[in-house]
Amino acid sequence: MTIDLADRAAELRALHRPGDPLVLPNVWDAASARAVAAAGFPAVATSSAAVAETLGHADGEATPPGEMIAAVARIARVVDVPVTADLERGYGLRPAELVERLLAAGAVGLNLEDSDPATGRLVEVDEQVALLAAVRAAARVAGVEVVINARLDIFLGGGGDPAGRLAEAVDRARRYRAAGADCVYPIGLTDPDAVCALVDAADGWINLLARPGGPGVADLAALGVARISYGHHLHAAVGARTEELLAAVRAGADPFGSARPVASG
Secondary structure (H helix, E strand, O other): OHHHHHHHHHHHHHOOOOOOOEEEOOEOOHHHHHHHHHOOOOOEEEOHHHHHHHOOOOOOOOOOHHHHHHHHHHHHHOOOOOEEEEOOOOOOOOHHHHHHHHHHOOOOEEEEOOEOOOOOOEOOHHHHHHHHHHHHHHHHHHOOOOEEEEEOOHHHHOOOOHHHHHHHHHHHHHHHHHHOOOEEEOOOOOOHHHHHHHHHHOOOOEEEEOOOOOOOHHHHHOOOOOEEEOOOHHHHHHHHHHHHHHHHHHOOEOOOOOOOEOOOO
């Protein structure tokens, strides 16, 4: 299994190509994972928010780690492509245990946030660098060079001086990469000039979030990034469509498009 996972990790890493990015429509269960793989996407990524909601929990590490890892395992079991898991800030697990449980679930990549899920505040950069380095070291001991996507949360709050935020983001991106992160994920960043600054700092190994109504994949790829993900947005869209169908059923209409009433019984 270790050899297979090592190959899968190498395959996932090779899919990250600056300017020709890996596109990841994030999934939340085995059925959505199957659909993504069947649509021809070469890898599957989970969304912590979407998985948490599916399991009946809130985002922000409210999901017990055993439940989250079990959900990742069900997803990895049903697809024949590499799986990368959004594991928030690691659920308080030691890096060695985090890597062990990730690999046991059959996944070969993970997201790690640099903000405290309880408060939303950024953790000190030295603390995050130490976490990333420890996860990389644990992966090497395990014999699988897992793909680490280091989330950069500084742009989520929107407070403070924008130039100061960008300068800190560039510093963090460089240090995260030096600590062993493969990719840096400045979630919430939309300014093209700031994206280009981070692309330069991280040699193109940047993950951007595709947003409803925002720039398309081609426009984001043109910025030189290596990865594009959709976060919880597909799950939210599926939920909204489900609400529309249920409203039609409740009104006695055909939920599949016809206005004629549905016969009772």
